[in-house]
Amino acid sequence: MAVKKGSIRHFRWFISNLAVNLIPALKRKIILYNRIIPAAEAGAADMRESTQATNFNAEEREFINYLPRQLPEQLKRKIACIEFHDKTLLGNTGALVDDNNQALISFMRSRPFVNYHDFRPEILNPVNKGEVRYFNMLGSHRGHRHLFHFLIDRMPQLYYALNLFKLAEQPLIVLINEDVPKFQRDLYRFISNDYPNVSFVEVPHNERWKVENLFHVDYYQTIKTTLADPDFLKFLKTTFMRGYGIDNNLSPTDRIYVCREDTKNRRFVNEQEIAAVFEEFGFKKILAGKLSFEEQIRTFNNAQYIAGIHGAGLTNILFSSPGARALEIFSEDHVKDTYFLLSRTLGQDYSYLFGGTQRRHSHFHLPASRLENKLRTTLSSLT
Structure with missing residues (x-):
């Protein structure tokens, strides 16, 4: 059975705690209460x-x-x-x-x-x-x-x-x-x-x-x-x-897909198929981690529609307009309220979509037809 990283850290903590409290010379030099x-x-x-x-x-x-x-x-x-x-x-x-x-x-x-x-x-x-x-x-x-x-x-x-x-x-x-x-x-x-x-x-x-x-x-x-x-x-x-000199009065027009293909965890098994669907509906694929923070703000500030798997990149909806639309995609066995609550606080239009169950590294499959139907439905209200 694999040992969790946290377990190793706890073991190291136990040993160091014990050593510091038992050896007076260490206790005088190292703070550990x-x-x-x-x-x-x-x-x-x-x-x-x-x-x-x-x-x-x-x-x-x-x-x-x-x-x-x-x-x-x-x-x-x-x-x-x-x-x-x-x-x-x-x-x-x-x-x-x-x-x-x-x-x-x-x-x-x-x-x-x-x-x-x-x-x-x-x-x-x-x-x-x-x-x-x-x-x-x-x-x-x-x-x-x-x-x-x-x-x-x-x-x-x-x-x-x-x-x-x-x-x-x-x-x-x-x-x-x-x-x-x-x-x-x-x-x-x-x-x-x-x-x-x-x-x-x-x-x-x-x-x-x-x-x-x-x-x-x-x-x-x-x-x-x-x-x-x-x-x-x-x-x-x-x-x-x-601070960055970004115009906050723009009328956002872009559609962006926050892709996670550069990460190890929480990705689509059928990434190429999903990316093709987003491209068909006019979404620009971005890798948030590859952009400077200023570039991330500018990108999300000009986004009318943001879609992506649950992950830290969606934090940037903070810089999107109150009228922006956010689509968060989950595996069916890993649903979180993080960005639902953030989008709600910002007054944005939040929606969600579920794929299959998680596999290794939290990868999961999303049927392309399911995404097509969701985008077609949500985009109809923007036209």
């Missing part, structure tokens, strides 16, 4: 809570019935701005710790236990920072380079800090990971232009920073984060498009 303190107890929290009815219509409920879990009738959202004093940020994992109590500080969406995402058996150089106002954008190091998770899961923290809690009314230094991709650097630069009091500083991977004044926005909601605050999505889209 097993105790957890909730963030609300470790700092002073300004909490905001809101509730709204989801109001799914009959057509949306038809799709929701295919989901492994039903969606609640109400969205409940908690947002807290927490001010910490004398805490330590770890550059290699992004974890926030309380050295005085030898504990990891946990947030609302955190796991209820310590594991390999929080600590690594590495010696980090201690750095003491002065009494400057810092904001924490390191978060969990895992996935911080991922387009979807950064934009949809992490960026709301900074948005709420600037627009809900008004932290930018005074000078604020935002602490970020040192190895961020270009699209993140661009976004941080655009934000600095819009908020003169805000600057960004990288925390080196091999350092741990003891910070006297640190703010962190912690938030949680009862539905996936793609059912987002519309004002946040508008902020994200406007910031990127203004």
Whole structure:
């Protein structure tokens, strides 16, 4: 039986945890705590809570019935701005710790236990920072380079800090990971232009920073984060498009097929046949990962109809117009609500299509005739 990657990581974590706690010389040099303190107890929290009815219509409920879990009738959202004093940020994992109590500080969406995402058996150089106002954008190091998770899961923290809690009314230094991709650097630069009091500083991977004044926005909601605050999505889209100088007043005309032939997982078994159908209906095939982020925004901004298999490339519907149409394609045994909720928040016309069951690497077959019928039906309303 194959051993899962996660199992190997857990085994390594168990061994390193054991070694650090048993060998005094290691324990003095390596931070690895097993105790957890909730963030609300470790700092002073300004909490905001809101509730709204989801109001799914009959057509949306038809799709929701295919989901492994039903969606609640109400969205409940908690947002807290927490001010910490004398805490330590770890550059290699992004974890926030309380050295005085030898504990990891946990947030609302955190796991209820310590594991390999929080600590690594590495010696980090201690750095003491002065009494400057810092904001924490390191978060969990895992996935911080991922387009979807950064934009949809992490960026709301900074948005709420600037627009809900008004932290930018005074000078604020935002602490970020040192190895961020270009699209993140661009976004941080655009934000600095819009908020003169805000600057960004990288925390080196091999350092741990003891910070006297640190703010962190912690938030949680009862539905996936793609059912987002519309004002946040508008902020994200406007910031990127203004920064790149993209005209947001175009009348979109393109039809694009977001292809995954350059990926290992989640592809059509009959890719050539499916691509030919899309071409027949006037769709341009794109490989989102081969485009710069600016090119992706421009492509989706001018798209009237976006179609593709469930995957991170569909995150870019964020940059399409409210009147755009999105067609998401699933295998029949792997249905997700991620982009259904995002498209709904954006006011777009969402539809879906199911293929066969998953095979190796989550590949599946989609009958070409099924796609032809779907496109013919959905395109008839655009003419």
